[in-house]
Amino acid sequence: MIADIVSYLHKTLKMSIKNVFANIGQYACFFAAIFIIQVFFATLTIIIHNNDNTEWQRVQDEYDYHVVVYGLNDDQMLYVDNEWRNYFGKDDVYKNIRSFRHYNAYDDLSTYDIYITLKGVDQDALEESFDRFYIHLSDLSAMGSLHYEKTPLLNFEKNLLTNRIVYIIAMAALIVLSVFLLVILYNIRINHYKFIYGIYMSFGADFKKLFETAFWEMFTVASITFLPATGVSIFISWLVLFVHGLPFTCPVWTLLLTAVYGLIVLLFSVWFPMKLMAVKPPMTLIISQDNSNLVSSPRRSLNIFGSKFPFTYEFYTSWRFRGYNLRLLVSAVIFTSLFICGLYVAEITRVTFANESPQYTIDLSKTNRKYDEDMREDLYKIPGITLVSKSNVSDAVYQGSHLRVRSEYTRPFSNLVVPENMDGYRVTNELQYRTIDADIVTELEKYDYDGDLSAPLTDDNVVVIADSIANTRRFKYKVGDKIEIGVVSEKLGAVDTNLSGLPLLKDQLEKYRFEYHEFTIGAILYDIPTLEMPIYLSEASYEKITGETVKYDTLEIYVDQSLSAADTINLEAVLRNWGMIYGGVSVDNTHALHIAAVNEDKQYDEIFTIVAALLLTISPMIWFFSQTLYYLKRENEFTILQSMGALMSDIRRLYIFGGIFMGILSFIFCLGLGYSLSYLLYFFVNVIVPQWTLQYVRYKFYMPWYAILLAVVMSVSCGFLSAFLPYRSFKKRKSKTLSVEYGEVSE
Amino acid sequence: MDNDVRSRYILQTESVIKQYKQYDETITAVNRVDIKIEEGEFVAIIGSSGSGKSTFLSCCAGLDKVDAGHIYIRGQDITKMSHDELSRFRGANMGFVFQRHNLIPQFTALENILIPTLMVNKKDGSYDETLRRLVKTLNIEDRLHHLPSELSGGQQQRVAIARALINMPQILFADEPTGNLDRANADEVLDLLIKTRDSIGQTLVMVTHDLKIASRADRIFRMDNGVLTLDRDYLDGKRKTINGY
Numbered sequence: 001m002i003a004d005i006v007s008y009l010h011k012t013l014k015m016s017i018k019n020v021f022a023n024i025g026q027y028a029c030f031f032a033a034i035f036i037i038q039v040f041f042a043t044l045t046i047i048i049h050n051n052d053n054t055e056w057q058r059v060q061d062e063y064d065y066h067v068v069v070y071g072l073n074d075d076q077m078l079y080v081d082n083e084w085r086n087y088f089g090k091d092d093v094y095k096n097i098r099s100f101r102h103y104n105a106y107d108d109l110s111t112y113d114i115y116i117t118l119k120g121v122d123q124d125a126l127e128e129s130f131d132r133f134y135i136h137l138s139d140l141s142a143m144g145s146l147h148y149e150k151t152p153l154l155n156f157e158k159n160l161l162t163n164r165i166v167y168i169i170a171m172a173a174l175i176v177l178s179v180f181l182l183v184i185l186y187n188i189r190i191n192h193y194k195f196i197y198g199i200y201m202s203f204g205a206d207f208k209k210l211f212e213t214a215f216w217e218m219f220t221v222a223s224i225t226f227l228p229a230t231g232v233s234i235f236i237s238w239l240v241l242f243v244h245g246l247p248f249t250c251p252v253w254t255l256l257l258t259a260v261y262g263l264i265v266l267l268f269s270v271w272f273p274m275k276l277m278a279v280k281p282p283m284t285l286i287i288s289q290d291n292s293n294l295v296s297s298p299r300r301s302l303n304i305f306g307s308k309f310p311f312t313y314e315f316y317t318s319w320r321f322r323g324y325n326l327r328l329l330v331s332a333v334i335f336t337s338l339f340i341c342g343l344y345v346a347e348i349t350r351v352t353f354a355n356e357s358p359q360y361t362i363d364l365s366k367t368n369r370k371y372d373e374d375m376r377e378d379l380y381k382i383p384g385i386t387l388v389s390k391s392n393v394s395d396a397v398y399q400g401s402h403l404r405v406r407s408e409y410t411r412p413f414s415n416l417v418v419p420e421n422m423d424g425y426r427v428t429n430e431l432q433y434r435t436i437d438a439d440i441v442t443e444l445e446k447y448d449y450d451g452d453l454s455a456p457l458t459d460d461n462v463v464v465i466a467d468s469i470a471n472t473r474r475f476k477y478k479v480g481d482k483i484e485i486g487v488v489s490e491k492l493g494a495v496d497t498n499l500s501g502l503p504l505l506k507d508q509l510e511k512y513r514f515e516y517h518e519f520t521i522g523a524i525l526y527d528i529p530t531l532e533m534p535i536y537l538s539e540a541s542y543e544k545i546t547g548e549t550v551k552y553d554t555l556e557i558y559v560d561q562s563l564s565a566a567d568t569i570n571l572e573a574v575l576r577n578w579g580m581i582y583g584g585v586s587v588d589n590t591h592a593l594h595i596a597a598v599n600e601d602k603q604y605d606e607i608f609t610i611v612a613a614l615l616l617t618i619s620p621m622i623w624f625f626s627q628t629l630y631y632l633k634r635e636n637e638f639t640i641l642q643s644m645g646a647l648m649s650d651i652r653r654l655y656i657f658g659g660i661f662m663g664i665l666s667f668i669f670c671l672g673l674g675y676s677l678s679y680l681l682y683f684f685v686n687v688i689v690p691q692w693t694l695q696y697v698r699y700k701f702y703m704p705w706y707a708i709l710l711a712v713v714m715s716v717s718c719g720f721l722s723a724f725l726p727y728r729s730f731k732k733r734k735s736k737t738l739s740v741e742y743g744e745v746s747e
Numbered sequence: 748m749d750n751d752v753r754s755r756y757i758l759q760t761e762s763v764i765k766q767y768k769q770y771d772e773t774i775t776a777v778n779r780v781d782i783k784i785e786e787g788e789f790v791a792i793i794g795s796s797g798s799g800k801s802t803f804l805s806c807c808a809g810l811d812k813v814d815a816g817h818i819y820i821r822g823q824d825i826t827k828m829s830h831d832e833l834s835r836f837r838g839a840n841m842g843f844v845f846q847r848h849n850l851i852p853q854f855t856a857l858e859n860i861l862i863p864t865l866m867v868n869k870k871d872g873s874y875d876e877t878l879r880r881l882v883k884t885l886n887i888e889d890r891l892h893h894l895p896s897e898l899s900g901g902q903q904q905r906v907a908i909a910r911a912l913i914n915m916p917q918i919l920f921a922d923e924p925t926g927n928l929d930r931a932n933a934d935e936v937l938d939l940l941i942k943t944r945d946s947i948g949q950t951l952v953m954v955t956h957d958l959k960i961a962s963r964a965d966r967i968f969r970m971d972n973g974v975l976t977l978d979r980d981y982l983d984g985k986r987k988t989i990n991g992y
Contacts (some may be wrong), residue, residue: 206832281810
């Protein structure tokens with residue numbers, strides 16, 4: 001059995017190697033493509049492996065505790081001090097490495113925070129320790145409220161799992177992209193060598209045979225490119241990490257994994273084209289060889305040496321090969337478009353990670369205190385705090401209210417409800433009422449806006465609005481225009497509780513009566529992230545429209561981005577002390593600074609830029625591989641034309657015309673496809689993604705001029721040169737023989 | 748008709764139709780053709796250019812699809828076979844000599860001849876004797892390592908014939924196998940084909956323009972506008988009686 005396998009591999013590989021090297025020209029493009037694919041996989045695998053190490057290192061550097069238990073009262077703390085020691089005895093499951101006492105002199109109350117390190121080296125041991133620890137931790141809840149929080153040091157492996165899932169998704173996407181590339185190249189090859197496959201199939205080659213042959217040939221190519229590709233990948237990965245001062249390792253398994261990905265790509269990329277070809281009758285494959293050598297349509301042939309030659313002739317030829325031309329244009333230009341999109345993805349990553357998140361969230365809901373000027377002042381006195389963000393929000397859909405808009409203020413495709421009995425109006429309940437004060441005005445100033453954001457602070461009839469819903473501009477309002485908010489005045493019947501969104505609004509319009517409140521637009525926000533359209537009202541107007549009392553239950557604390565990990569722990573203690581003073585206020589650490597630092601370490605934007613650059617290199621490969629084979633096939637046709645009197649200069653003009661034709665088309669395709677794909681991406685991240693998950697960033701449409709220029713120049717020059725360069729080799733081959741066969745060769 | 752009756756014939760067709768679309772016109776290249784060929788027979792198909800004889804031959808060899816009808820080889824309906832089954836069946840049972848020899852230009856004569864052995868995974872050495880005999884008989888021993896472009900038309904055709912015979916197929920379809928050869932060479936090639944037929948009991952179905960070559964067949968059919976008929980003149984001349992016609 002083993003001997004059979006060895007013999008099979010020996011025979012097959014020997015034949016594949018011979019075939020590949022005997023037809024090295026045919027396979028040159030595959031060498032380049034597979035090399036790039038291997039660089040893709042190896043670079044990403046190595047960098048992502050190093051990212052895991054870097055993240056682990058950072059977690060260890062920034063955290064010396066696994067759990068923080070905070071807000072313990074005196075009884076709970078006493079229980080911790082006395083009973084836990086009894087329970088755990090000498091079994092050192094946990095270690096209290098740090099504790100803080102917060103004292104409220106006014107009420108003479110104390111609370112305590114304790115920072116716990118659990119016993120265990122690996123995740124399983126830590127989990128086990130935590131489970132044992134948790135049994136006694138939960139005892140504390142009988143003596144008062146219990147707050148605890150796990151840190152990234154305890155959750156690292158869970159975070160790692162998330163990283164793994166992202167990695168698997170990225171690899172799956174890359175496999176699809178790589179298969180797509182190789183299938184394109186393989187189809188080009190098949191298209192030009194149909195005849196050979198037709199002969200193989202005539203003499204008994206079935207799909208298995210065709211697949212085996214093709215696979216082992218590609219395997220041979222992949223084996224040859226593997227070492228150089230991994231060398232280049234190691235260098236790129238090292239460089240990326242070195243530039244940012246991060247450590248670098250490259251274990252063997254990352255390279256083995258790269259080889260496995262390569263094999264998966266080869267299997268699929270050979271399977272698809274061969275499966276499609278194996279179902280064709282061999283005769284159609286053999287005959288296509290003859291058809292490709294047709295001079296031109298017989299109906300047009302009479303004119304070819306008249307005034308219409310050579311340009312009209314070549315124009316007809318371009319039409320005759322329209323399927324081929326279209327496939328070539330799309331498949332080659334799509335990679336330059338993907339290059340532009342790759343840069344957009346890098347930009348999206350940059351913008352996402354540059355977006356600051358709050359380091360702490362404060363929950364005021366359990367206190368009797370309303371967030372007031374004293375609390376605010378005390379918070380801003382704490383060193384390190386840069387912004388205290390608060391919001392008071394109410395969705396219109398819960399209020400049963402809506403916005404009524406005159407149709408001339410709406411943009412096309414704004415997806416608003418057209419109400420009956422309200423001529424010239426559109427309505428929507430995709431609204432969010434928010435209060436505004438001086439602090440919120442300051443926060444809103446970071447967005448692009450027109451008008452006076454402070455206007456609602458002095459006039460209750462003025463509002464600040466965004467002009468978009470779901471990050472898409474829907475309205476044509478200007479500052480000073482009026483908006484009308486409909487509030488339920490009478491309910492004539494019950495609405496269908498199964499409905500939501502716009503269908504619910506339609507039902508409400510039928511069954512409720514509304515009173516409309518007019519407001520003047522004081523300012524319009526253009527690039528604020530929106531799922532529903534925000535309307536900022538003064539506190540008085542907010543209470544009038546929503547019927548709710550203004551209460552800021554949640555505060556988000558933004559901190560100085562340069563704070564160290566130790567600083568954030570101290571700040572956390574100070575904040576909890578502040579919370580203690582105001583009674584029952586809980587403070588949660590989001591670890592935002594740590595997450596931001598980890599994300600920055602991962603260099604996603606640079607990885608995407610590298611992927612984009614590699615994608616750009618694929619396009620010339622497709623152009624030159626396909627066009628070289630195409631013109632090689634047409635050499636018979638040109639020879640026949642010469643035999644009928646065409647001069648070499650005429651033939652050269654055919655090539656030039658073909659080059660200009662493809663150059664112009666590639667210019668159009670490059671811009672069209674580049675714009676379309678970028679817009680799709682823009683739409684996806686701004687409109688689709690926010691519907692699945694909370695998103696606090698609104699991305700701008702991004703097509704950098706240098707990327708467009710590079711992509712267009714590459715597409716146009718490849719389109720032209722891939723047609724013109726084959727002329728030189730044709731001329732070289734023919735110049736020696738034509739004078740003999742057809743008389744004088746004229747330039 | 749049951750399978751026992753069908754398996755009496757190595758090749759049998761029932762109402763085979765093959766049509767092409769050219770612009771708005773539908774051309775019936777093969778029109779309801781029925782034929783029965785017994786094992787070991789040498790059948791020639793003659794007819795004018797464009798009469799559909801090559802198309803019919805391709806259909807019989809499973810190289811082209813039929814639009815209607817059935818083709819049985821050794822009692823098995825090849826029109827019902829999957830693509831892979833058909834390929835394997837073709838490799839195991841059939842050989843084909845193309846009208847334009849269709850050698851692969853990048854391969855040497857020897858490599859071209861050995862293609863069918865690779866396609867059916869023949870073990871190394873199992874075909875050596877056949878190869879030696881074929882290249883000797885076809886007189887291409889000193890041309891084996893030449894590319895097709897370095898061979899004359901006659902030599903290319905001999906290589907194509909060697910390729911068709913290397914697996915010793917039970918049925919050989921030959922489309923104008925002597926079209927590019929001079930009289931002497933044509934006779935020689937035909938002698939070889941007939942000798943091979945005699946030695947292994949092979950069936951030979953040949954499309955030809957050459958009446959002299961056709962005259963050596965057991966039966967001659969004439970293809971005219973896609974319709975196949977037994978050539979009565981020839982039949983009368985030879986005073987042959989064929990079952991079923």
